[in-house]
Amino acid sequence: MAEASPVNRRSLTPTVIPQKRPLGFEDEQHVPAVPSPLNPDFATSRARRPPAPREQREKKESLKKREAKGVDGLRSGTPDGQGHGRKSKKAAEGSSILSPLRYSIPPPQPADFDPPQAPILTPVLTKARRQFHESSEHVYNRKGYRYTHCIADPTFFFSRYHRRSETEPFGPRIDFEDSSSHILFDQSAKSITTEKGFRMARANVGVREGKWYWECKILSGVRPASQGGASVDSGDAGGHVRLGWARREASLDTPVGFDAYSYGLRDVAGQKVHMSRPKDFMPEGEQICEGDVIGLEIHLPSLILHRKVVEGSYNKAVDVSDDIEPQGAEALDIIRDRSPIRYKGQLYFEYFEYHSAKEIEELMNPSPVIAATSTNITAPPNPNHTHVSLRTLPFSCIKVYKNGRYIGTPFTDLLAFLPPASKPSNQPGAREGLDDGVLGYFPAISVFRGGGAEVNLGPDFWCPPAELSNYDEDVDMIGDVTAISTAARSGTSTSLKKLRGLSERYNEQIAEDIVYDIVDEVDFWAQDGGAAALSNGVVGGYGFGVGTGPLDSAVPGGMDSMVIEAGVGDGQRQTGEIKEIVQEEE
Numbered sequence: 001m002a003e004a005s006p007v008n009r010r011s012l013t014p015t016v017i018p019q020k021r022p023l024g025f026e027d028e029q030h031v032p033a034v035p036s037p038l039n040p041d042f043a044t045s046r047a048r049r050p051p052a053p054r055e056q057r058e059k060k061e062s063l064k065k066r067e068a069k070g071v072d073g074l075r076s077g078t079p080d081g082q083g084h085g086r087k088s089k090k091a092a093e094g095s096s097i098l099s100p101l102r103y104s105i106p107p108p109q110p111a112d113f114d115p116p117q118a119p120i121l122t123p124v125l126t127k128a129r130r131q132f133h134e135s136s137e138h139v140y141n142r143k144g145y146r147y148t149h150c151i152a153d154p155t156f157f158f159s160r161y162h163r164r165s166e167t168e169p170f171g172p173r174i175d176f177e178d179s180s181s182h183i184l185f186d187q188s189a190k191s192i193t194t195e196k197g198f199r200m201a202r203a204n205v206g207v208r209e210g211k212w213y214w215e216c217k218i219l220s221g222v223r224p225a226s227q228g229g230a231s232v233d234s235g236d237a238g239g240h241v242r243l244g245w246a247r248r249e250a251s252l253d254t255p256v257g258f259d260a261y262s263y264g265l266r267d268v269a270g271q272k273v274h275m276s277r278p279k280d281f282m283p284e285g286e287q288i289c290e291g292d293v294i295g296l297e298i299h300l301p302s303l304i305l306h307r308k309v310v311e312g313s314y315n316k317a318v319d320v321s322d323d324i325e326p327q328g329a330e331a332l333d334i335i336r337d338r339s340p341i342r343y344k345g346q347l348y349f350e351y352f353e354y355h356s357a358k359e360i361e362e363l364m365n366p367s368p369v370i371a372a373t374s375t376n377i378t379a380p381p382n383p384n385h386t387h388v389s390l391r392t393l394p395f396s397c398i399k400v401y402k403n404g405r406y407i408g409t410p411f412t413d414l415l416a417f418l419p420p421a422s423k424p425s426n427q428p429g430a431r432e433g434l435d436d437g438v439l440g441y442f443p444a445i446s447v448f449r450g451g452g453a454e455v456n457l458g459p460d461f462w463c464p465p466a467e468l469s470n471y472d473e474d475v476d477m478i479g480d481v482t483a484i485s486t487a488a489r490s491g492t493s494t495s496l497k498k499l500r501g502l503s504e505r506y507n508e509q510i511a512e513d514i515v516y517d518i519v520d521e522v523d524f525w526a527q528d529g530g531a532a533a534l535s536n537g538v539v540g541g542y543g544f545g546v547g548t549g550p551l552d553s554a555v556p557g558g559m560d561s562m563v564i565e566a567g568v569g570d571g572q573r574q575t576g577e578i579k580e581i582v583q584e585e586e
Contacts, residue, residue: 099523101429103339105578108152108161112347116149118168119176124184125195127452128219132184132193135176139343140583141252144355144425147177147348150340156517158524162340163517164349172457172506174445175204180252183447186454191219192445193239193452198255202246203457205506206440208417209306210496212505213297213468214443215461216243219452222267224289238290239451241267245298245398246444247417248354255446260360262444263398263411265294267451272410275364281400281410288402293463295401298441300414301393302496303332309391310418314383322395322496334437334516337429342580350581351436352424357389381415389423391416404463414441437516443502458501467499 121133139147151165167176173189179201184193192201203214221241244256244264257264257273264273267289270282288294300306301322308314338349363381381390392413400407415421417439424430445453456462461469 098333098335098434099527100335100520101337101339101431102160102524102527105160105340111345112152112161113154114151116151116165116167116346121185121187125193127193127450130186130191130219130452132186132191132452135183135185137344138176138346139348139581140181141178141353142583144353144427146248146351146353147341147343148351150347150349152347156521158528159517159521160340162347162349164513166510172203172205172503174201174455178202178204178252178442190456191452191454192447193220193450194447195449198240198242198253198446198448200246200250200252200254200256200444200446202250202252203443203455203502205457205502205509206438206442207298207300207502207505208440209300209303211297211299211499212502213295213461213465213499214458214502215293215295215456215463216241216443216445217293217454217456217462218267218288218290219454220290221451221453222287222289224291227290240448241288241451241453242273242446242448243294243453244273244296244444245441247415247422247441248439249356249422250444255448256444259356260364260415261356263414264444264446265400265410270407274411282402282407286402293403295404295461295463295465296443297399297401297465297499298414299395299397299399300441301395303418305395306393306416306418307332309383309393309416310388310421312384312388314394316383316394319394332435332437334519335431335434336436336516336520337431337434338436340578342578343583347578352427352430354422354439355425357387357423359387359389363390381413383413388416388421391421401463401465404465406465417441437512457506458503461501465499468501 117137119135119138121135123131124134125132141147149165149167150162152161153163154161156163169187169189174183174185174192176185176189179192180194180199182194182196182199183201184195185191218241220238223238242256242264244262246256246262246264248261250256250259250261255264255273256262257266257278258276260275262274265271265281265288266273266278268287269280270287271278272281273279282288305314305319305322308319336351338351341348341350379385379390381392383392383394385391393416394413396412396414397409398411398414399409419433419435419439422439423432424434443455443457445455447453
C-alpha cells in the first residue's frame with residue numbers, strides 16, 4: 001500500500017505576543033513629534049534619549065600666544081567671517097539690563113543749585129484785550145533734540161547732582177520750549193498768537209493711556225455770520241486757528257494735522273485734517289468762529305494692550321476689549337538718555353528727539369515706484385501692519401465738543417507711539433527702542449497771521465461734557481496719592497475708563513518724573529558698586545562733597561559730540577564738559 005503523503009499543516013498560533021520592535025533613529029524621522037494614542041510614549045522616550053557625543057576638537061592657541069611663547073608658525077587658515085567675538089557681543093548686549101547713559105561732567109557750580117528762571121517776556125501787541133509777549137532767554141526744541149529744565153541737587157550724588165525741574169508759571173500750560181520761536185504768549189502761557197504763518201505750540205503735559213479732556217477758546221479767528229463773517233478766500237484779518245492732538249514727531253513750523261503725527265480741526269468749515277487732507281466733519285454751514293469753545297476728548301487703550309500692538313502679539317479675536325488689569329508690579333522700562341547743557345546761564349537736560357519714520361512719509365506722499373514694487377507700505381494702517389510705525393491702537397479715538405455740545409468723532413484708530421513705532425533722530429549715540437516716559441499725544445494749537453487761542457487744561461472747564469461735569473471733585477487725598485504711586489510703579493492708570501481733565505495728568509506727570517529720577521539714581525548707585533562705593537568714599541565719580549575727587553578726562557562737546565567708550569555696554573559713561581549751546585534766530 002502506498003505510503004500517504006505528508007500533509008502541510010499550519011503552525012500553531014504562538015501563545016506569546018512578540019514585543020514591539022524598538023524604533024531606531026531612521027524610524028524616528030518618520031514619526032510625528034506629537035504623541036498619538038497608538039504611540040503615546042514616543043515623545044517622552046525621544047526626549048529622554050541622551051544626545052550623541054560630539055567629537056572633541058583640539059584647542060589651538062592664538063597667534064599672539066604662540067608668538068609670545070616663541071613658537072613660529074603660520075596661521076592654520078582664514079578666520080570665519082562670522083567670528084565668535086561678534087556673537088558673544090550680541091549675546092551680551094541682549095542679556096544686559098538696559099540703563100540710561102551717564103555722562104562724565106564737572107561738578108556743578110554754586111549757581112546751578114538755584115531754581116531755574118522763567119523766560120523773559122517782552123510785550124509785543126494787544127489782541128482780544130490780552131497783552132501778548134515775545135519769550136526769550138530760553139532754548140527751543142529743534143534739530144533732533146528736546147530740552148527740559150534741570151537743577152543741581154546734592155541729594156542725587158550718583159546722577160552727577162542733576163535732576164528734572166520746572167519753571168514759572170507752574171501748572172498745566174503751553175510749553176515755552178516746545179513751541180515755535182514765532183509764537184507769542186500771554187503772561188499765564190495759556191493764550192498764544194503769531195504774526196507769521198502757521199506755527200504750532202504743544203502743552204507741557206501729554207497722555208499715554210486713558211480718557212482725557214481739554215478745551216480751547218478762539219480769541220481771534222473767523223468771525224461769526226452775525227458780525228459779518230468772512231469768506232474762505234477773503235483773507236480774514238482775524239487770522240486762523242487749528243487745534244487738536246499731536247505727537248512729539250510733529251513739526252512745530254506746520255499746522256496741526258499737517259502730517260500723520262497730528263490730528264486737527266480747521267476753523268474754516270469745521271473740517272477735520274490729517275496728513276494735510278481736509279475732510280468734512282461739522283454740519284454744513286457750521287464752522288469754528290471767534291468766541292467758540294471747542295472741547296477735545298481723547299481715548300487711548302492701556303499701555304499693556306499698546307505693547308501688544310507694537311510687539312506684534314495683538315489678536316483681534318482674543319483682545320476684544322481693553323479691560324486688562326496689570327499683572328504683578330512689572331512696569332514699563334523707562335530709559336532717559338539725557339545730558340545737562342547750558343543755555344544763557346540756564347541748565348537744561350538735552351534729550352534725543354523722535355523723528356518721522358520713512359514709512360509715515362511714504363504714506364503721506366506715495367511714490368509710484370515703491371507702490372508698484374511693494375504693497376506693505378501702501379496698505380492702510382492697522383493694528384497688525386507689517387511696519388510697526390503704521391500700526392494703529394484699537395479702541396482709540398478723538399471726540400469733539402462745541403460749546404458743550406457733542407459734535408462727533410472725527411478720528412479713530414490713532415497711530416501707536418511706543419517704541420519701536422517711534423524712533424529717535426539719527427544722531428550719534430541715539431539708541432532705538434527706548435521709551436523716555438514722555439511719548440504720547442499732547443494738546444496742540446497752531447495759529448496763523450493774527451489768529452489767537454486760549455487753552456483750558458482744567459480743572460475748571462468752561463463747557464465740560466456731561467461725563468466730566470458729573471464727576472465728584474471731592475476725592476480722598478490719601479487714596480489719590482496712593483493711586484498716583486501705583487500708576488507710576490505699574491505703568492498703568494488706575495482709572496482708564498473715567499474721563500478726566502488734563503490738570504490731573506499734570507500732577508501724575510510730576511510724580512512720575514520724581515520716581516524716574518530716583519530710579520536712575522539707584523541704577524547709577526548700583527553701577528558704581530552700591531554700598532561698596534559708599535564705604536570707599538566714592539560718590540558719583542567725584543568723592544564726597546562738591547568739587548572734590550578725581551574727574552574723568554574731558555573733551556569739548558555734548559550728546560552730539562561725545563564718543564561712547566567701547567566695550568562698556570549699556571549704562572556706559574561718556575566724557576565731556578557741560579556744553580554751552582547756541583541757537584540762531586529763525
